[in-house]
Amino acid sequence: MNVPFLNPAAQFDSLRVEILAATEAALAKGHYILGPNVSAFEAEAASYCGTGFGVGVNSGSDALTLALRALDIGPGDEVITSPFTYIAPAESIHQVGAKIVFADIHPRRFTLDAAEVARRVTPKTKAIIPVHLFGQAAPIQELRALGIPLVEDCAQAIGATVEGKPVGSLGALGCLSFYPTKNLGACGDGGMVLGSDPALEKRLRMLRVHGIQKRYHHDLHGYNSRLDDLQAAILRVKLPHLNAWNARRKAIADRYDAGLRGLPVELPETAPGNSHVFHVYALLADRRDALQAHLAEKGVPTLIYYPQPLHLQACYADQSWKTGDYPVAEAVSRRILPLPMYPELTDAQVDHVIGAIRSFFA
Ligand SMILES: Cc1ncc(COP(=O)(O)O)c(C=O)c1O
Numbered sequence: 292m293n294v295p296f297l298n299p300a301a302q303f304d305s306l307r308v309e310i311l312a313a314t315e316a317a318l319a320k321g322h323y324i325l326g327p328n329v330s331a332f333e334a335e336a337a338s339y340c341g342t343g344f345g346v347g348v349n350s351g352s353d354a355l356t357l358a359l360r361a362l363d364i365g366p367g368d369e370v371i372t373s374p375f376t377y378i379a380p381a382e383s384i385h386q387v388g389a390k391i392v393f394a395d396i397h398p399r400r401f402t403l404d405a406a407e408v409a410r411r412v413t414p415k416t417k418a419i420i421p422v423h424l425f426g427q428a429a430p431i432q433e434l435r436a437l438g439i440p441l442v443e444d445c446a447q448a449i450g451a452t453v454e455g456k457p458v459g460s461l462g463a464l465g466c467l468s469f470y471p472t473k474n475l476g477a478c479g480d481g482g483m484v485l486g487s488d489p490a491l492e493k494r495l496r497m498l499r500v501h502g503i504q505k506r507y508h509h510d511l512h513g514y515n516s517r518l519d520d521l522q523a524a525i526l527r528v529k530l531p532h533l534n535a536w537n538a539r540r541k542a543i544a545d546r547y548d549a550g551l552r553g554l555p556v557e558l559p560e561t562a563p564g565n566s567h568v569f570h571v572y573a574l575l576a577d578r579r580d581a582l583q584a585h586l587a588e589k590g591v592p593t594l595i596y597y598p599q600p601l602h603l604q605a606c607y608a609d610q611s612w613k614t615g616d617y618p619v620a621e622a623v624s625r626r627i628l629p630l631p632m633y634p635e636l637t638d639a640q641v642d643h644v645i646g647a648i649r650s651f652f653a
Contacts, residue, residue, distance in 0.1 A: 293590040294631050294640045299471045301635035302529075303478070309528045310478075317524040325500075326520030332527050336467070336483055339530060340449070340459040343487035346495040347518030351446040351468020353499075354482035355383035357516060358442045358464040359418065361484070361494040364389050368417040372444075373403050373424070374600040375620035379468075380420040380444050381601050389417070391610075393602050395617045399560035401425055401573070401627075404619070405433030412437060423448035423458050426474070426540070426570035427561055431461045442466065445485075447570035449475050450537045454564045459485040469526055472633075474540070474570050475533050477522040539634035540569040543641055547572055547630060550645030554652050557626075571596060573629040582651050583628060589647035593629060600624050 303310060317328055329347045337345035348354050364370060366388040372380045374393040384391045394407040401424050408419060419437070421429030422444040431453050434441055441462025445451075449467055451458045459465030469481035484495050494511070497504055502513030544567070548558055557575040561567045573596070576582050583593055600620040602612035614621065630644055 292640065292643045294636070294644055296592050296594055296631050297472050298633055298635060299476060301633070302476070305635065306528055306532070310525055313524040313528050314521055317520045320520075323520050325517050326523070328520045328523035328527055329518050332518075332523040332530070333483070335527060335530055337485060339457070339533070340445075340465065340467075340485050341457045342460045342465065342485040343489070344485070344492045345467075346484045346492065346499060347523060348482045348484060348499050348516040349518060350480045350516075351444075351466055351470060351473075351482040352379040352382065353514065353516040354466035354468070354484045355380055355420065355442065355444060356386050357495055357498045357514065358466055358484050359383055359387045359389070360498055360511075361491045362418060362440055362442070362463060364417045367415065369413060369415040370418045370420060370442075371408050371411050371416060372420040373422050373429075373620070374602045374617045375401060375597060375623055376422040376424055376444070376601070377446070377597070378601055378604070379446070380422055384420070390415070391607075392416070393612070393617055393620075395619045396623065397430075397562075398619050398623065399557060399575075400427065400562055401559075401623060402427065402429035402562075403434070405430040405437075408434060409437060412439065418442050418463075420444050421462070422446075423451055424571075425559070425567075425573060426451055427565045427567040428453045428458050428461070430562065431458075435461070440464075446470070446473065446482075448568055449473070450533055451568045452566045455566075460487075463488070464491060469522065474537060474568055475526065475529055478525050479519075479522050481518050481522045481526065483518070536634040537568040540632060541567065543632060543634075543636055544569045544572050546638065546641050547645065550642065551648060554648065556648070569632055571629045572632045573627050575623065575626040576628055577626065579626050579628050582648070585651045586644070586647050589643075589650070591631065591644050591647050593631070595627065596629050597627075598624055
């Protein structure tokens with residue numbers, strides 16, 4: 292049996308008729324950029340996430356950059372985030388001209404360690420970007436207690452909650468990505484900034500269209516970062532299925548947990564109060580590379596997220612970070628192994644992955 296690591300086309304197949312009808316209607320209407328589907332989807336996504344507004348932009352990466360700009364963060368400011376994540380949050384801090392400050396992570400949850408964040412706060416700290424990595428929230432209550440604006444990176448966690456409250460509604464602003472493999476994925480790039488402060492909404496709506504309120508009058512240094520109507524039309528078809536897809540991801544995670552218990556690997560941990568939407572299910576293993584090669588031989592190719600923590604990336608060679616600065620992130624990078632995880636996986640495929648892992652340790 293072969294188990295593809297990712298399979299976004301399987302989701303298109305399951306909604307083919309509805310998606311084709313929605314895209315055909317959007318194409319026929321001719322309002323391709325920031326059209327009626329965008330406004331409707333902004334309202335639907337904001338309502339799903341429990342926020343007052345959603346501003347559609349062209350990627351999750353741009354959502355983070357525009358969020359920092361909306362909060363007026365720039366040169367001279369510091370922003371704290373995780374060194375163990377996709378690079379976008381660090382990149383957004385760099386792009387607005389602020390200083391990236393990393394704080395180490397929890398060894399089994401992979402999200403920020405709040406005590407490490409507290410240690411890094413200075414009078415220049417203007418925001419924290421907690422990444423709700425792999426589908427579960429960072430320790431939001433402890434981070435909120437620091438009294439610094441939070442820009443939640445919800446790219447991997449739409450639908451996750453903390454004590455029943457949706458991520459994206461827990462900080463000053465929340466950022467979503469609709470990259471095709473995300474829990475709510477478009478058929479191209481897309482993103483959104485969520486929030487409830489009307490002044491921030493106004494700035495975000497200006498920033499995404501070259502800083503304008505009135506056409507050809509530019510009040511802010513802006514961007515071209517707009518969600519297109521076709522992607523919004525597709526996302527509107529998909530959003531009503533998100534809870535069922537997230538529930539299926541949780542069922543797959545439970546099946547992995549049950550099938551892998553007792554093996555010499557560490558299974559992912561969910562923090563008390565969190566509901567996890569398992570964008571990624573990743574275990575920790577000492578002989579990770581050998582296990583990964585064994586799985587590939589058994590028809591289970593995998594991808595490592597993330598093989599190198601951000602503070603050691605070549606693009607930051609001009610910074611003073613060095614090996615040993617964030618020991619937990621470094622150790623996790625060496626040992627982490629994500630398994631196939633998407634709602635369309637069958638139980639038989641999940642059992643095949645479990646069997647392949649078990650045979651490595653037999
Ligand atoms: C944690 C995280 N933040 C931000 C992003 C950026 O999103 P996008 O690819 O839509 O720019 C991603 C992934 O793609 C991500 O995984």
